[in-house]
Amino acid sequence: MPTFPAYAIVSTKDRAESTRIRNDQPMAGSGYSIKEFSGGVTEWSFDVVVSRSLAQYFDAWFYEYENEWFDFNVRTEFGLQTVEAHFTADGIPQLKSEQANALTYSMKVVTRGAA
Amino acid sequence: MALPDFPASLRPMLQRGKSRTVGERIVQGEPPAFEQWTSEQPAQWSFSLSYARSDAATFWAFVVANRGRWFNMPIRVEQGYIVHAVRFLPGFPQLASEAAEVLTYNCKAEARRIVRPIDPAEIADYAGIDANDLDIAINIMWPEPINLEFIYIGIDGNDFDTAINKNWPEPL
Numbered sequence: 001m002p003t004f005p006a007y008a009i010v011s012t013k014d015r016a017e018s019t020r021i022r023n024d025q026p027m028a029g030s031g032y033s034i035k036e037f038s039g040g041v042t043e044w045s046f047d048v049v050v051s052r053s054l055a056q057y058f059d060a061w062f063y064e065y066e067n068e069w070f071d072f073n074v075r076t077e078f079g080l081q082t083v084e085a086h087f088t089a090d091g092i093p094q095l096k097s098e099q100a101n102a103l104t105y106s107m108k109v110v111t112r113g114a115a
Numbered sequence: 116m117a118l119p120d121f122p123a124s125l126r127p128m129l130q131r132g133k134s135r136t137v138g139e140r141i142v143q144g145e146p147p148a149f150e151q152w153t154s155e156q157p158a159q160w161s162f163s164l165s166y167a168r169s170d171a172a173t174f175w176a177f178v179v180a181n182r183g184r185w186f187n188m189p190i191r192v193e194q195g196y197i198v199h200a201v202r203f204l205p206g207f208p209q210l211a212s213e214a215a216e217v218l219t220y221n222c223k224a225e226a227r228r229i230v231r232p233i234d235p236a237e238i239a240d241y242a243g244i245d246a247n248d249l250d251i252a253i254n255i256m257w258p259e260p261i262n263l264e265f266i267y268i269g270i271d272g273n274d275f276d277t278a279i280n281k282n283w284p285e286p287l
Contacts, residue, residue, distance in 0.1 A: 054242070060242065097133070098133050
């Protein structure tokens, strides 16, 4: 399984988890929640800053592995963890800006497993 | 038919403020499962072009003559400064500002694909290496040294020469 390029700098990121419970409402009385799924998926949106000298390799990497699961090192509340990730259909890396020799790509991945 | 070239006298797109969007090649299902449904990856660039008034006339004449048509334009991408066949998207370019003698246009252009002269499959695995081009050229792409055993085949030496000059042990 390929590994997300280690040099990539995760400059900004946010995380969204799928819901595992749903709310229900009885005919009378207070509402309650029902567990629907024991597992969920997590989506990470983030930017990566790449120097121009390395951009061609990064570009080649995501062009080649766009549709493959890869190992992704991400810092969570419990420290740096390695999870399996895949670019979402609408989250493939897009060149967001170019400032001097720094190229910024924004992307979104979905992870499976812990984290 | 050969495509027209973007006027060589005009400065190409500025690096600052340039962004690019590439087309999606995969579809996503539930639970997260993916399938590639096309190999096509058209690209769209948003960028600005700024010209002095004298150059602006040349630029606008080119735009008017080539509305909706494909043309060759050099664009700086990851693999270098490479000519792409592009066309302006409908509604672009637009004159965004006019300050003194400088006219700035907002542009959007699309290409059928990003030109990558080097096959991405060949260099993709170098992405994880924290090295610059020189490191990769020297340590990965540099050809292996020639096997010296083969050199002796070409030497017009007898067994004695070989024993003395090649096989003799080094002094302690």
